[in-house]
Amino acid sequence: xxxxxxxxxxxxxxxxxxxxxxxxxxxxxxxxxxxxxxxxxxxxxxxxxxxxxxxxxxxxxxxxxxxxxxxxxxxxxxxxxxxxxxxxxxxxxxxxxxxxxxxxxxxxxxxxxxxxxxxxxxxxxxxxxxxxxxxxxxxxxxxxxxxxxxxxxxxxxxxxxxxxxxxxxxxxxxxxxxxxxxxxxxxxxxxxxxxxxxxxxxxxxxxxxxxxxxxxxxxxxxxxxxxxxxxxxxxxxxxxxxxxxxxxxxxxxxxxxxxxxxxxxxxxxxxxxxxxxxxxxxxxxxxxxxxxxxxxxxxxxxxxxxxxxxxxxxxxxxxxxxxxxxxxxxxxxxxxxxxxxxxxxxxxxxxxxxxxxxxxxxxxxxxxxxxxxxxxxxxxxxxxxxxxxxxxxx
Amino acid sequence: xxxxxxxxxxxxxxxxxxxxxxxxxxxxxxxxxxxxxxxxxxxxxxxxxxxxxxxxxxxxxxxxxxxxxxxxxxxxxxxxxxxxxxxxxxxxxxxxxxxxxxxxxxxxxxxxxxxxxxxxxxxxxxxxxxxxxxxxxxxxxxxxxxxxxxxxxxxxxxxxxxxxxxxxxxxxxxxxxxxxxxxxxxxxxxxxxxxxxxxxxxxxxxxxxxxxxxxxxxxxxxxxxxxxxxxxxxxxxxxxxxxxxxxxxxxxxxxxxxxxxxxxx
Ligand SMILES: Cc1ncc(COP(=O)(O)O)c(C=O)c1O
Numbered sequence: 001x002x003x004x005x006x007x008x009x010x011x012x013x014x015x016x017x018x019x020x021x022x023x024x025x026x027x028x029x030x031x032x033x034x035x036x037x038x039x040x041x042x043x044x045x046x047x048x049x050x051x052x053x054x055x056x057x058x059x060x061x062x063x064x065x066x067x068x069x070x071x072x073x074x075x076x077x078x079x080x081x082x083x084x085x086x087x088x089x090x091x092x093x094x095x096x097x098x099x100x101x102x103x104x105x106x107x108x109x110x111x112x113x114x115x116x117x118x119x120x121x122x123x124x125x126x127x128x129x130x131x132x133x134x135x136x137x138x139x140x141x142x143x144x145x146x147x148x149x150x151x152x153x154x155x156x157x158x159x160x161x162x163x164x165x166x167x168x169x170x171x172x173x174x175x176x177x178x179x180x181x182x183x184x185x186x187x188x189x190x191x192x193x194x195x196x197x198x199x200x201x202x203x204x205x206x207x208x209x210x211x212x213x214x215x216x217x218x219x220x221x222x223x224x225x226x227x228x229x230x231x232x233x234x235x236x237x238x239x240x241x242x243x244x245x246x247x248x249x250x251x252x253x254x255x256x257x258x259x260x261x262x263x264x265x266x267x268x269x270x271x272x273x274x275x276x277x278x279x280x281x282x283x284x285x286x287x288x289x290x291x292x293x294x295x296x297x298x299x300x301x302x303x304x305x306x307x308x309x310x311x312x313x314x315x316x317x318x319x320x321x322x323x324x325x326x327x328x329x330x331x332x333x334x335x336x337x338x339x340x341x342x343x344x345x346x347x348x349x350x351x352x353x354x355x356x357x358x359x360x361x362x363x364x365x366x367x368x369x370x371x372x373x374x375x376x377x378x379x380x381x382x383x384x385x386x387x388x389x390x391x392x393x394x
Numbered sequence: 395x396x397x398x399x400x401x402x403x404x405x406x407x408x409x410x411x412x413x414x415x416x417x418x419x420x421x422x423x424x425x426x427x428x429x430x431x432x433x434x435x436x437x438x439x440x441x442x443x444x445x446x447x448x449x450x451x452x453x454x455x456x457x458x459x460x461x462x463x464x465x466x467x468x469x470x471x472x473x474x475x476x477x478x479x480x481x482x483x484x485x486x487x488x489x490x491x492x493x494x495x496x497x498x499x500x501x502x503x504x505x506x507x508x509x510x511x512x513x514x515x516x517x518x519x520x521x522x523x524x525x526x527x528x529x530x531x532x533x534x535x536x537x538x539x540x541x542x543x544x545x546x547x548x549x550x551x552x553x554x555x556x557x558x559x560x561x562x563x564x565x566x567x568x569x570x571x572x573x574x575x576x577x578x579x580x581x582x583x584x585x586x587x588x589x590x591x592x593x594x595x596x597x598x599x600x601x602x603x604x605x606x607x608x609x610x611x612x613x614x615x616x617x618x619x620x621x622x623x624x625x626x627x628x629x630x631x632x633x634x635x636x637x638x639x640x641x642x643x644x645x646x647x648x649x650x651x652x653x654x655x656x657x658x659x
Contacts, residue, residue: 006528016497016524018453019547020574022556161459167450174452179575181551278497278524279450291471292502293449 001312007195007282010318012311015194017174017281024181029196031101036203041096048092052125053082055089055207059215059372064342065355069362074224075345075375076212076240085348085377086208086236087118091187093204095122098185105184106130109173111138111166111232112303112350113145114377115189120154130154133172135164138302144381163296166232166306170280190233191310194281198310205239212372213243220370228253229374230353231324232268232303234310236376245321254313255357257299258326266298269326270309271317279308285317300329300389301349301382331356333389336379348377349385397490397518398543398566401440402601402622412623413438413614413655414603415630416494416577418445418461419478420470422638427465430634431482433648435489438655440623443521446475446495453496453523455578457628460635472503476515483516492519492545492566509536519543519566527556527563534563547571548594550586561598567623568594571606578628579609588620611657618658626654 007013015025035041049055057077066073078086091108098106106123107130110116116132123130132154139146139158149156162168170193177186191198191205209227216224227244229237231254244250259267267273270285277286279294287295287307299305316322327335332349335356339347347355354373358365365371379386395403405412415434420427434442447462447470454462472495479491493512500508500522512520520542525533527546537544543566548557551574561568570591573584584607591602604617605625617624630651637646 014529015526016529017526018523018549019526019560020453020549020551020571022526023551023553162449171450171452175455175576178453181574275502278501280452281524286498288498288502290502291469292499293466294498 003195003199009312009315012284012314013195013198013282015281016278016283017194018178020178021181025194025196027101028097031097032196032200035097035100044096045093049089049207053088053092054080056211057081059212059219062343065339068342069358070367071358071362071365071369071371073358074216074372076208076372077375078208078236079345079347079351079375079378083114083118083121084380085114085118086205086239087115087189088121089207089239090189090201090204090235091115091118091122094185094187094200095126095128098128098187099126101185103183103185104129105180106187107133107173107176107184108187108189109133109166109169110189111169111305112301112348113138113142113149113381114303114348116154116156117145117148117152119187120149120152123154124152132156133159133169133176135159135166135169137164138166138169141385142302142381165302167294174280190235191238191312192233192280192282192284192308198282198312201235202238202242202312205235206242208236208239208374209241209243212240216372222370223247223250224372225369226251226253226365226371228255228354228358228371230255230304230350230376231309231313232306232350234313236374238310238312240372240374241322252322253357254322254324255353256324256326257301257304257353258328259298261328262326267326268297268299268305268307270307271324272326282311284311284314285309300332300385301353303348303350304353325357327353327356327360331360333386335359336382336386345375346379346383347375348379349382351376352379396541396543396566397488398441401490402567405440405622411618411658412440412601412603413658414441414443414605414623414625415439415651416443416445416625416627418447418458418465418631419475420447420465420468421461421631421634422464423468424470424474424478426643428478428481429644430647432485432487433644434651435487437648437651439489439651441490441492443492443494444475444479446472446493446499448496448499451496453576455576455628457579457632457635458577461631472499472508476511479515479517490518491516492521493517494521495523497522497525505533506536509540509542512542513540517542519545521545521569527560530563545569548590550574550584550590554593557594558597561594561600564600567601567603568598569625570594570602570604570621572604573606575606577606579632580607583607583613583617587617591621611654614654614657615659624658
């Protein structure tokens with residue numbers, strides 16, 4: 001569904017930002033609506049997606065995982081994209097928009113560092129100055145990606161406010177944008193934030209589901225029973241789901257970070273512990289305390305460690321079209337190591353949450369179901385964190 | 395008559411300029427906050443903006459971010475700030491009061507309940523930083539029923555057609571932000587401001603206050619030359635931070651603010 005004129009998906013979304021940014025958002029929307037109609041823009045986007053990023057990605061039949069779980073499981077291999085995650089689908093699209101708007105500088109927020117790397121990469125490719133905001137906590141746990149961003153010529157800014165994670169990096173990125181809006185484009189990394197970002201980022205990510213649909217029809221001759229993806233801000237999941245939403249028989253599961261357990265309060269499961277609120281420019285489910293202050297979240301996976309979620313997810317949650325569930329740190333690490341050994345694939349800890357959901361709920365899903373799991377990224381960045389986690393246990 | 399309207403009517407009669415002071419409520423704690431507020435009218439402040447602290451103040455610079463954290467460390471809530479306002483009114487302090495905040499704490503409190511409790515506590519106006527006029531329909535309706543003024547920002551990136559829309563739903567005064575950026579003291583003021591004020595005045599008779607970055611008597615003097623009121627925030631908040639352990643913080647801040655209000659032309 002497309003949001004209404006105010007950028008609302010039902011009662012979610014909108015543009016809750018300081019006045020300084022309202023004109024830039026309008027400008028971005030006008031540019032985007034114009035570009036997506038132009039053949040030259042679409043050709044350029046497709047060119048870079050194929051020749052530079054490596055699309056289409058395989059839909060891989062995970063044979064040993066399937067045998068173990070007694071379902072037929074395919075993995076959508078976004079981890080094989082250039083830079084190692086789905087994030088580059090969006091950054092290529094947005095940098096092309098930024099060039100058309102004549103912006104001379106790029107900024108972005110990052111949690112796991114994957115969006116930061118994908119932004120630094122396209123900025124390097126087009127020779128545009130790039131600065132990435134990253135929380136201090138995430139700089140420590142995703143140090144490999146910090147090094148990559150530096151190699152790519154980006155300046156990584158250490159954010160020391162608040163919980164020093166994604167939420168705070170996003171605050172700083174917005175403050176920068178408020179200040180430098182005339183010549184800077186903000187490449188937001190997920191389907192959150194003010195309109196038109198949730199729509200634009202989804203549209204750049206929906207290629208995942210577009211490919212997956214024709215691939216599964218070719219391989220299996222039918223639509224899948226389940227699509228499963230992890231939900232941080234919600235871009236890889238909506239990217240996979242979007243082109244199936246009208247197919248009534250397909251079920252969708254969004255997997256949030258259950259952290260140390262919902263009851264401990266140390267998690268990032270917005271649909272379990274959150275309420276409707278406004279964070280970073282849009283109305284959506286938000287983890288907050290009784291006074292409306294935003295909660296600090298916890299997840300072993302930096303990319304899911306965020307108090308808000310994209311507004312279209314809240315809309316689809318309330319409509320009951322997507323079911324959301326949470327998976328703990330422990331189960332995610334188990335799925336991580338299992339996928340390494342059984343399929344020879346090191347997944348991102350974010351993506352491992354989606355795998356873990358299917359492992360935990362294999363009986364609940366029925367028998368012999370056809371399932372696509374979105375492998376949103378690869379896990380090189382996470383080996384240190386997983387290593388530390390495992391050695392702490394023993 | 396609403397205290398804000400009354401204040402600007404008085405100022406107009408004497409051709410005087412207004413001084414608007416921003417302070418974060420509950421900074422550094424509620425009792426000192428009250429002490430400071432009790433002094434500001436005597437220091438020459440015409441309107442007081444009280445910030446309800448929010449965990450993620452994305453339009454604020456480091457100074458007000460730190461003030462918000464100090465206040466939130468003591469869990470200052472919307473209710474606490476409304477109680478502070480009641481206490482101010484009980485103390486016979488009749489200064490016009492504007493609550494300045496972000497949308498989430500208000501939404502969480504309940505918009506309707508918030509506006510009605512503002513009115514019941516003695517608040518005169520509200521400014522919600524991340525609630526642009528497009529999202530403000532219900533808020534404006536509720537506020538006008540309760541005689542709460544709705545103050546909106548106009549910034550250097552606001553095009554003229556938006557200015558027209560914003561002034562239509564504004565009341566009390568217009569807050570003109572003199573440059574793009576977050577709150578915080580700056581050495582140089584933007585050159586845009588005088589022409590912005592002129593442009594706004596083409597479309598409204600409402601008083602125009604100019605703020606964001608004003609911190610010295612010289613700047614207060616300069617800015618009051620071309621608008622109806624000058625807003626000072628971060629500079630005063632910084633002064634509180636610097637005197638956090640002072641036993642007579644109320645007097646210290648009063649003296650500092652008086653040095654600024656004296657500079658109005
Ligand atoms: C590999 C990977 N998957 C998923 C996410 C979560 O974001 P989203 O929900 O927008 O896909 C991230 C974010 O950093 C990521 O790096």
